[in-house]
Amino acid sequence: MKNSIALLLCTLLVFVHGGLVMGAGTKDGSEQWGYVQVRPKAHMFWWHYKSPYRVDDPSKPWPIILWLQGGPGASGVGIGNFQEIGPLDNFLNPRNSTWLKKADLLFVDNPVGTGYSFVEDDNAYVRTDEEAATDLTTLLRKLFNKNEQLQKSPLYVVAESYGGKYAVTLGLSIVKAMKAGHSKLKFGGVALGDSWISPQDYVFSWGPLLKDLSRLDNNGLAESKRLSGQIEAGQFVNATDTWGDLENAIVLGSNSVDFYNFMLDSANDPLESTATSLQSLKAAASSQKYSTYLGTTQKFTPGGDGDVRTLMNGAIKAKLKIIPENVRWGSQSGNVFAALSGDFMKPRINEVDELLKNGVNVTVYNGQVDLICATKGTEAWVEKLKWEGLKTFFSLDREPLYCEDDTVTTKGFVRSYKNLHFYWILGAGHFSESGQPSTSRFTSVYFDFNQPRKWKLMKNFINLLLCFLLVLVIYGGVVMGVGTKDGSEQWGYVQVRPKAHMFWWHYKSPYRVDDPSKPWPIILWLQGGPGGSGTGFGNFREVGPLDNFLNPRNSTWLKKADLLFVVSPSFPTRYSYVEDDNAYVKTDEAAAADLTTLLRKLFNKNEQLQKSPLYVVGDSYGGKFAVTLGLSVVKAIKTGHLKLKFGGVALGDSWISPQDYAFYFRVAQKIKQQIEAGKFVNATDSWADLEEVIFWGSNSVDFYNFMLDSTNDSSPATVTSLQSSKAAASFRKYSTYLGNSHRFAPGGSGDLDTLMDVAIRAKLKIIPKNVDQLLKNGVNVTVYNGQVDLICSTKGTEAWVEKLKWGGLKGFLSLDRKPLYCEDDTTTTKGFVRSYKNLHFYWILGAGHYVPVDQPCVSLQMIGDITQSPN
Numbered sequence: 001m002k003n004s005i006a007l008l009l010c011t012l013l014v015f016v017h018g019g020l021v022m023g024a025g026t027k028d029g030s031e032q033w034g035y036v037q038v039r040p041k042a043h044m045f046w047w048h049y050k051s052p053y054r055v056d057d058p059s060k061p062w063p064i065i066l067w068l069q070g071g072p073g074a075s076g077v078g079i080g081n082f083q084e085i086g087p088l089d090n091f092l093n094p095r096n097s098t099w100l101k102k103a104d105l106l107f108v109d110n111p112v113g114t115g116y117s118f119v120e121d122d123n124a125y126v127r128t129d130e131e132a133a134t135d136l137t138t139l140l141r142k143l144f145n146k147n148e149q150l151q152k153s154p155l156y157v158v159a160e161s162y163g164g165k166y167a168v169t170l171g172l173s174i175v176k177a178m179k180a181g182h183s184k185l186k187f188g189g190v191a192l193g194d195s196w197i198s199p200q201d202y203v204f205s206w207g208p209l210l211k212d213l214s215r216l217d218n219n220g221l222a223e224s225k226r227l228s229g230q231i232e233a234g235q236f237v238n239a240t241d242t243w244g245d246l247e248n249a250i251v252l253g254s255n256s257v258d259f260y261n262f263m264l265d266s267a268n269d270p271l272e273s274t275a276t277s278l279q280s281l282k283a284a285a286s287s288q289k290y291s292t293y294l295g296t297t298q299k300f301t302p303g304g305d306g307d308v309r310t311l312m313n314g315a316i317k318a319k320l321k322i323i324p325e326n327v328r329w330g331s332q333s334g335n336v337f338a339a340l341s342g343d344f345m346k347p348r349i350n351e352v353d354e355l356l357k358n359g360v361n362v363t364v365y366n367g368q369v370d371l372i373c374a375t376k377g378t379e380a381w382v383e384k385l386k387w388e389g390l391k392t393f394f395s396l397d398r399e400p401l402y403c404e405d406d407t408v409t410t411k412g413f414v415r416s417y418k419n420l421h422f423y424w425i426l427g428a429g430h431f432s433e434s435g436q437p438s439t440s441r442f443t444s445v446y447f448d449f450n451q452p453r454k455w456k457l458m459k460n461f462i463n464l465l466l467c468f469l470l471v472l473v474i475y476g477g478v479v480m481g482v483g484t485k486d487g488s489e490q491w492g493y494v495q496v497r498p499k500a501h502m503f504w505w506h507y508k509s510p511y512r513v514d515d516p517s518k519p520w521p522i523i524l525w526l527q528g529g530p531g532g533s534g535t536g537f538g539n540f541r542e543v544g545p546l547d548n549f550l551n552p553r554n555s556t557w558l559k560k561a562d563l564l565f566v567v568s569p570s571f572p573t574r575y576s577y578v579e580d581d582n583a584y585v586k587t588d589e590a591a592a593a594d595l596t597t598l599l600r601k602l603f604n605k606n607e608q609l610q611k612s613p614l615y616v617v618g619d620s621y622g623g624k625f626a627v628t629l630g631l632s633v634v635k636a637i638k639t640g641h642l643k644l645k646f647g648g649v650a651l652g653d654s655w656i657s658p659q660d661y662a663f664y665f666r667v668a669q670k671i672k673q674q675i676e677a678g679k680f681v682n683a684t685d686s687w688a689d690l691e692e693v694i695f696w697g698s699n700s701v702d703f704y705n706f707m708l709d710s711t712n713d714s715s716p717a718t719v720t721s722l723q724s725s726k727a728a729a730s731f732r733k734y735s736t737y738l739g740n741s742h743r744f745a746p747g748g749s750g751d752l753d754t755l756m757d758v759a760i761r762a763k764l765k766i767i768p769k770n771v772d773q774l775l776k777n778g779v780n781v782t783v784y785n786g787q788v789d790l791i792c793s794t795k796g797t798e799a800w801v802e803k804l805k806w807g808g809l810k811g812f813l814s815l816d817r818k819p820l821y822c823e824d825d826t827t828t829t830k831g832f833v834r835s836y837k838n839l840h841f842y843w844i845l846g847a848g849h850y851v852p853v854d855q856p857c858v859s860l861q862m863i864g865d866i867t868q869s870p871n
Contacts, residue, residue: 024320031047033046033047034322035322036138036142036143038134038138039135039138040577040579041124042112042119042135043117043119043120044109044110044112044135045109045115045116046106046107046108046139046143048106049100049104049105049107051100051101051102051105052100053100053101053102054104063102063104063153063154063155064106064153064154064155064156065102065105065156066140066157067080067105067108067163068110068157068160068164068167068170069114069160069163070159070160070162070163070195071336071337072111072114072132072162072337073111073330073334073335073336073337074114074162075109075312075329076109077108077312078109078115078309078311078316079308080160081105082308082311083308084431085097086100087100092311103156104153108139110132111125111126111131111340112125113332114330115329115333116312116323118327125336125340126339127339127340127342127343128343129166129169129348130169132169132340136170137170137174137177140174140183141177141182141183141184144185150185151184154187154188156188157174157189159192160194160431161195161372161373161430162196163193163195164194164348165348167190167192167195168190168192168351168352169351170190171189171360172355172358175358178548179548180540180548181536181540181550182536189360189363190360190361190363191362192364192365193366194365194370194430194431195373195378197347197349197352198347198348198377199344199345199346200345201377201378201381202377203246205376205377205380208376209262209374210250215257215262251266258371258429259372260371260429260430261371261429262369262370262371263369263429309329312330313328313329316329349381349385352385353387356387356389356419356420357387360419361421362419363421363423364422364423366423366425367425367428367430367431368426368428369427369428370429373430375424387420389418393415393418393420396415396416399415400412410426411425411426411427412426487508488507488510489506490508491504491505494601496593496597498583499578500578501578502567502595502598503535503567504535504565504566505539506563506565507544507545507562507563507564507565508562509562510558511558511560511871512562513871517870518868518869518870519611519612519645520561520869520870521560521561521562521612521613521615521647521868521869522609522612522613522615523561523617523863524566524599524614524615524616524617525543525563525565525566525619525622526566526618526622526623526625526626527620528619528620528655529620529621529622530621530625533575534565535567542619542850542852543556543557543563543863544556544557545558554856555857556860557860559860559871560860560869560871561615562612566598588624588628589628589632591625591628591629592625595629595632596629599642600636600641603643603644604642604643610644610645613646613647613867614633614646614647615648615649616629616630616633616648616650617649617652618649618650618651618654619652619850620653620654621655622654623652623654623655623656624654624656626650626651627770627774630774631770634774634779647867647868648781648782649780649781649782650782650783650784650866651771652852653784653786653791653797653849654783654792656771656797656800657800660799660800661793661797769805771804771806772804775804775806775808775838778838780838780866781838781839781840782840782842783839783840783842784842784843784844784851785797785844786847786848786849786850786851786855787843787844787846787847787848788846788847789849791849794843806839808837808838809839811836812834812836812841815835815836816834817832818832818833818834819832820832820844820861820862822858823861829845830844830845830846830855831844831845831855831858831862832845833865840866842862
């Protein structure tokens with residue numbers, strides 16, 4: 001066992017296109033570190049400490065703290081670790097107040113370019129807090145999703161200074177990813193320490209606060225008002241520059257007050273980097289001003305002379321061994337700040353509100369004598385929250401805090417109500433963890449960090465990372481990820497075109513029945529969107545073996561067939577990806593060509609797969625992919641380029657004829673005319689306008705289940721974003737698109753604008769003629785629709801079916817429907833079916849847009865009939 005552990009620790013992990021670059025650690029497993037490639041050419045460094053104080057208590061799982069440093073561009077691995085809460089200080093002496101006494105610690109250098117993290121291309125720097133959250137979500141997914149031991153520990157995101165903005169955006173991304181089943185972790189909450197949540201409130205607090213302290217006259221107040229105008233106008237980049245000018249005015253007007261402790265002059269602060277550098281000319285802006293930014297990287301330990309930069313580029317880099325030779329700790333930090341300058345002054349109060357609304361524990365703590373993120377400013381933005389519990393929160397008395405057995409000296413106060421907690425830390429400046437190390441640990445009370453300090457030796461080493469080697473076969477186009485040991489699951493990439501990589505995931509059914517007369521089928525699931533993830537949404541939310549809580553799904557379609565999930569079209573953040581924006585698909589036909597390439601790579605040299613008939617099931621917009629793919633498969637089979645048995649296509653609540661689905665109110669006539677004129681982009685805009693009319697006119701009907709208001713739908717994918725203006729076009733409208741999985745996806749924000757720019761023209765094209773072609777070629781076509789779906793209503797589906805020119809249509813429409821029941825219950829009608837030759841239509845009662853979710857029993861029976869499953 002010891003040898004295998006040592007071998008694993010020393011293993012070099014290579015994950016060519018999506019993940020772990022390398023990992024290492026100490027021999028005893030108490031520390032592990034490595035890189036995650038969060039995006040092409042963007043590498044994020046992490047360092048995980050396992051606590052020697054860990055106590056195994058099933059009622060209180062041992063927590064993990066993810067520490068996010070400020071800046072932007074300051075290093076959590078360096079500053080947060082060695083200067084604030086890690087096991088050693090910046091002289092490498094043990095820290096008595098280390099937070100390891102309460103939890104495991106996970107430090108990251110975030111965003112990419114910070115600390116040891118690095119980018120290979122300047123275009124890879126993040127430019128918004130949301131992009132940073134997406135990268136962090138990717139890192140957490142790579143670390144947690146395959147590590148059951150980590151999944152047992154609740155994760156608490158603790159942030160300092162600008163890191164608070166990362167924390168709240170990451171918190172929302174985690175919530176969305178967990179709902180989508182893409183993130184396998186327990187989310188404990190977020191803690192915002194002296195955090196730059198509302199720049200306006202902090203800047204406005206400086207003048208009055210320093211005026212009351214006799215450190216400033218009215219000149220600083222005037223500068224605050226000037227900055228206010230720029231922030232209110234939304235000129236965030238200009239506001240960032242003006243913020244620097246204001247700091248300079250305060251430095252001069254106050255005779256160099258310390259921005260991290262207003263009780264000191266900057267010259268008396270143990271921090272080497274101070275606001276005095278703001279006396280420099282604006283021409284020196286980014287690099288010189290950065291030294292004053294929140295989360296400074298310079299000398300810190302009171303009375304010390306330790307230089308963290310020297311430490312990190314010397315002894316620590318030598319210890320870690322895996323840092324590339326050309327990477328110097330902090331060398332790209334200035335670029336990180338410059339890239340985020342447009343977001344620097346943007347407030348994140350709404351994100352805090354969203355976290356509270358979602359039931360996430362939010363803790364705010366602030367140092368009494370901090371100026372840069374003054375307590376007065378923090379209280380101001382907290383008072384702006386729209387959270388329903390805020391009034392009661394403020395009505396409560398604060399409780400005093402003491403340090404250990406000293407009940408004489410007040411160290412702070414705390415107020416808590418439901419999931420909002422506020423700590424006032426007396427005597428502390430911007431860095432509460434160092435200014436009041438004992439009191440700062442009180443913030444862990446509501447995180448259940450307060451575990452007994454008892455060491456228990458781990459019997460088995462935790463395998464933190466999946467240790468498998470993915471091999472890119474350049475000319476074959478397949479990146480093979482071997483899969484599970486028993487062969488029940490396989491996954492990998494196919495390079496469908498140069499710089500375009502499609503991810504697939506194949507589940508072999510444990511219910512397989514070998515019947516020569518009825519070969520066991522394979523279902524290829526195509527999600528909607530466009531851009532929705534079949535591997536995520538279709539798999540974990542609808543038909544896969546596990547739900548998004550990782551519980552077994554009794555109604556999994558594996559009971560009737562093997563399942564093959566893909567992410568199409570090639571799309572970032574959902575595993576499939578492109579290396580060049582020009583590689584995005586622009587039409588449904590291009591998407592079908594990519595999918596045909598994938599099928600050719602998977603089937604042509606696999607005789608076992610060739611024995612099983614393939615059924616293509618399209619959900620929502622995925623139905624458009626399904627019919628174009630169906631025609632492509634037929635052609636490829638006829639020319640001998642594709643070796644598979646084609647069973648047919650099934651179109652589930654599918655966006656086949658937008659004109660028929662949108663035919664409501666007067667706006668619909670305009671959409672019809674635009675579609676007929678080939679003005680598909682205009683029609684898409686009008687379609688969004690129509691949804692907004694319906695949304696307001698119906699008092700927020702749910703587009704995925706018209707029996708509900710949108711606020712009552714358990715599916716987060718709603719049309720509420722239509723309250724936004726047309727100016728918010730591509731990104732925000734996307735959240736209303738059919739089969740929306742974006743709000744379920746990890747990180748919650750990908751490069752959707754680019755995808756929609758190139759895919760939008762195909763959005764509203766009419767497809768019934770493609771269905772006609774499939775029927776003419778003898779392909780089995782199944783249509784199924786949820787009774788209470790609105791976005792792809794049954795009425796709209798019936799309308800486009802009636803427009804088919806197929807020769808058997810009259811015979812089809814003349815037949816009576818047959819009732820459907822679930823298993824042995826013949827008293828409750830679950831739906832109806834009509835079949836004639838190779839056209840089949842299922843009406844599923846009580847189901848909305850997501851039939852397998854709303855009516856799992858009858859949908860399982862339906863897919864068994866469609867695929868002629870022997871089970």
